[in-house]
Amino acid sequence: MPMQLELIDFVKKNLPDTPDDPEALEASKGPSSPGFGPDVSRAVHSALILRPIFELETRRFAQGEEAFSGEIWGQVDLLWTAFAILDVISELTEYQIGATRSEVVQKILPLLRQQMTLGKKSFSDEALGEVTAKIFDHLTNRTNRYLPFSCPFFDADAGRYRTRRFWLIKNVYTGEGSEALFALTEEGYTAYFGLHETSALDAAAIGNLRIKLLIERGNLDDAIAVAESNRRQCARKAGEVRTVRRQISRNIKALAFDRIQALAEEGVNQVMDIQKEGNRLHNLVIENLHGSGYRGHSSTLYRLADKLEALSHQLMKLSGQLQSLPEDYQKHSHKLFRKEATGVFPGMDEVMERIFSLDEENAARMGSEFIARMNPPARRPLFDPASVIEACDRALERKSPPGDQNQVIFEVDGEPMLRFQPELNEKLMLEAFHLIHDQVCRKKEMKLSQILEQALTESKEGLFPVAAAMAVFQCLVEKRIADRYGIHVDMPDPQSRITMDLGNKRRYRGHELRLRQRILSGTQNE
Amino acid sequence: MENHTESLHAASRLIYLSLIHSNGSRRAMAPFASEMAELLQRFQSQESFRQMVETGLKAMELRLLALEDKGLRLSARRSDSFFAATLTDYGKLLARSDLKAAEILPVHCAIATAFFPTEADLDAPVEDLGAIVIVDVMDILKRFALAESALPDGETRLHPQVKSVAERLRLLPEDNPDRQRAGSGTSWVELITIVLDHMVETGYLLAFEETPGEVEYRPTPAYQTALREGIVYAFHAFRDIVKAASLEEKNTAGSAAGEGESHV
Secondary structure, eight states: OOOOOOOSSOOOSOOTTSSSOHHHHHHOOSSOOOOHHHHHHHHHHHHGGGHHHHGGGGGTTOOOSSTTHHHHHHHSOHHHHHHHHHHHHHHHTTTSSOEEHHHHHHHHHHHHHHHHTTSSOOOOHHHHHHHHHHHHHHHHTGGGTTOOEEEEEEETTTTEEEEEEEOSEEEEOOSOSSSOEEEEOHHHHHHHHTTOOOOHHHHHHHHHHHHHHHHHHTOHHHHHHHHHHHHHHHHHHHHHHHHHHHHHHHOGGGSOHHHHHHHHHHHHHHHHHHHHHHHHHHHHHHHHHHSSTTGGGHHHHHHHHHHHHHHHHHHHHHHHHHHHHHHHHHHHGGGGGOOOOTTSOOOHHHHHHHHHTSOHHHHHHHHHHHHHHHSOOOOOOBOOHHHHHHHHHHHHHHHSOOSOSSSOOOOTTOOOOOOOOOSSOHHHHHHHHHHHHHHHHHHSEEEHHHHHHHHHHHOOSTTHHHHHHHHHHHHHHOHHHHHHHTEEEEOSOTTOEEEEEEETTEEEEEEOOEEEEOOOTTOOOO | OHHHHHHHHHHHHHHHHHHHHHTTOHHHHGGGHHHHHHHHHHHHHOHHHHHHHHHHHHHTTEEEEEEOSSSEEEEESSTTSTTBOOHHHHHHHHTOSSOOHHHHHHHHHHHHHHHOOSGGGGTSOGGGSOOBOHHHHHHHHHHHHHHHHHSOTTOOSSOHHHHHHHHHHHHSOSOOTTTTSTTOOOOHHHHHHHHHHHHHHTTSEEEEEEETTEEEEEEOHHHHHHHHHSOOHHHHHHHHHHHHHHHHHHHHHOSOOSOOOOOO
16 A cells, blocks of 8 residues: 655645645645744644654553553553554555454554563563553544544644644444454554654655655645755665675675675665656656646756756666675675784774773773883983083074184185187077078078088188088977978988088088978968 | 893893983882892992993993982983983973073073083082072173173184074073063073072982072082083083183272182
């Protein structure tokens, strides 16, 4: 039977078909605005359904007919029993319309007996049965003729007192059978299941259902909030999985394989279910987007759709991780059979227990002992006056080293240091480069011998032709220089050689090189 | 051969206990008192044992300053020995973190000068040396500060540090009435008091209160040996300056100032 959860928090919409107090519905108009008053009223309204359960405590001192029932009342955990009853009824009504009182009492009896075994006395079945029956009667409000519980509360929104009327366990009439049948109402389910601090995946499943209901009712903002909380639950589960995985790889002995197995199997199933549900929700949202219903809320719907999609991605990842857990375990299972390394510290978990069972003083002493044995010996400097004077001396020396640091050195016969001055100085080389550049630009192609002749005639300086030759050589060797001056040098014919007199008793001998203008990309020079 | 092993054990034990004793922690020495007494007796009576101990000390770069009642007083042989105290350690010992070398150095030198004004005093028996009071030390510091400022510039005899030290000294107040307040800054009196108290605590000096309110300090053999064996150039330089100043004073004053200085 699918769980129809009455939503604890988001109730105040136009809901004509709930068995709630009709007055309450009239008073609430439109979507609930965030505000102090309405929130508190909502919380109170929801909390009221737990009042009958807590009021059980007041019946503790009632005397019963059977012997020792007073003692039983003193020992029993009423809250536990009440919730057990709710659970049993929900279980029994899964395939039937309702459960009878005797059935419920029968089921509860052994559980109650379990509670009582902690004391020394053993009680008779009748006594226990009576107590159970009394609790059941209280929950059904038998004393008040099976009418609904009526709890007044203050509604800040409306500014006046209102009453909430509800049943937890309601009688269902079938027309057959001799005994009356009981079933849980919506409030009964809420009272029981709403309080579950559920495991992460259960919470996500519930969250999905809530989202569905919310969407159907048009409360989109709250649906987004629930989707967000779902995502958080998934993250929580993912965190659990991560921890387990880390434990597998680090300390596999601390895990039991069947736990991993169980985690994996049930987890995967749950995750798949949730994912399917989530996808259905997603489709529902998309439909509604394109449908007519929510004209003004399209942005919210989009947000909701995004959140649901993200959620389903997360769930898929999670299911993948869960599935791979057993495999991981197998992979690291060889560590179970590792030999303990000798001479190494014992495992942390063994030692930790022993340490934590010590009291503070002993533990501290053990700590200092440990530190003393683990660390190198401490250095104890010896004081004596002479050493202090020496130490001061040294400290001062460090600060101001002795020596004539402020004095200027006067060298009587000092000469400035000589540096190498090349004969082909910068200026000359620059001129040579310029010459070559101009010539090549004008003539587009020149031979080395022509350049050298030109250099000879052009300048009076003896070294100019040499500089020109050197410039050509540099262009040949160094790409960058060639690029800078836009010259391209190559050797067209390895056999041709030239011999030239450069003046000043110098003679150039070498290959005939060809200089061409470098055509840069993008520029038309010709 | 067990004899040898046993003696080695005893010698090492004596050195270990003396280290504890020299560190000044009387509380830590309490459980070893009887053992120490026994070892000391052996040290004084057996020559071979004494030699063994001295060899051990030399190996550990330690120096024996004096034989005291409760143990051997040891110190580091050189400044780079493992056991040598540094300025920070000294600061910790004095429980002052803002120690400046330039302030502490003259104080120690002044105290040493007060006890041993001449070179010969370092060898004289300890009982013959007099007692000093804080006023004496203050006096010496004043003379030093004055004398140093009167030194001609370009004086190459001294370390440049000494100049900065004297400079710093001149800048400090002699006494600070707010001494009790925390963070009030140092003064001569405060520094001298702290140093003297610490040395009394560690057993290098002895304090007597002959007249109420006036504390006298006398040196111990350990103190004398430390200054004699230690290579403390600063102390000697300090003393020279002060001596020169006092000689000048005598000349200019032209009367017996009562110093009774024989030449160095």
